[in-house]
Amino acid sequence: MRIETIRNAAPRIVAVNDSIIANADIAREVQNHQGASPIIAWEAATRALVVRELLSQRAQALDLVAEPRSENGLRETDEEALIRMLLEAEVKTPFAEDADCRRYYHSNLARFRSPDLYEPLHILFKATRTDKAAYAQAVIQAEIVLAEVQAFPKRFESIAKALSACPSSAEGGRLGQVARGDTTPEFEAALLPLAAGEICPQVVRTRYGVHVLRLDRKSAGAVLPFAQVRDRIATYLEASSSRRAAAQYLTLLAGQARISGFDIAGTTSPLVQ
Numbered sequence: 001m002r003i004e005t006i007r008n009a010a011p012r013i014v015a016v017n018d019s020i021i022a023n024a025d026i027a028r029e030v031q032n033h034q035g036a037s038p039i040i041a042w043e044a045a046t047r048a049l050v051v052r053e054l055l056s057q058r059a060q061a062l063d064l065v066a067e068p069r070s071e072n073g074l075r076e077t078d079e080e081a082l083i084r085m086l087l088e089a090e091v092k093t094p095f096a097e098d099a100d101c102r103r104y105y106h107s108n109l110a111r112f113r114s115p116d117l118y119e120p121l122h123i124l125f126k127a128t129r130t131d132k133a134a135y136a137q138a139v140i141q142a143e144i145v146l147a148e149v150q151a152f153p154k155r156f157e158s159i160a161k162a163l164s165a166c167p168s169s170a171e172g173g174r175l176g177q178v179a180r181g182d183t184t185p186e187f188e189a190a191l192l193p194l195a196a197g198e199i200c201p202q203v204v205r206t207r208y209g210v211h212v213l214r215l216d217r218k219s220a221g222a223v224l225p226f227a228q229v230r231d232r233i234a235t236y237l238e239a240s241s242s243r244r245a246a247a248q249y250l251t252l253l254a255g256q257a258r259i260s261g262f263d264i265a266g267t268t269s270p271l272v273q
Helices: 003-009 023-032 038-061 078-090 098-107 132-151 153-163 167-171 185-191 226-256
Strands: 014-016 019-021 117-126 204-206 209-219
Touching (some): 117 153, 185 204
Antiparallel strands (some): 117 209
């Protein structure tokens, strides 16, 4: 990113009350922000420093003394500690009541449903797509085996043990329980429509090679009981409330301050991202 180009494109002095935020400080901060363009990244860095200055000035006005904490071997800076202490002192987040948690639970049951589980078997003829000749040969072998297991379904596991190039061959091709996202997209697309005991009518082509596929069992997911997810819901609701409260607090501070060179009202606070 060419910082000098950004400075020239948008020359201005950014200040919070009587404290000027230097372009050099913004240039250092911009490395911590990503944007679709250098200007967007520069704006994000400026916003972060304006917010930090607002909070730091409020902490100083309250005569807070930094008490840094350490966690997992990392220690807060004095500035980080002051901002944390300020938010703890002035931004109150209510605890999520049981009734609130239950209301959210019943309104979002789909979020608390355990995943469907599938137990597939496969016979793999290993080949890479870049080796077109080998891959074509794998397709031919898989199609021959597919015809055989369609005619004699009980032979599937013995053929897997004899021919499959996957370690699962030792288990007759059994892959254990899998859920959505556990296998390649092509394998999953072939697996999901199958009924229990059904052999996929086509060979399945993936980056690993060519598969003959059978679904042994499918276990439908179930909605988890409220007691099992209550703490997770409470954490989520309290975090959401905390972000909203912090955003409102920042809006209040910004409204009481003199901010020049930057329109913080038209941006999203880093506290709520």
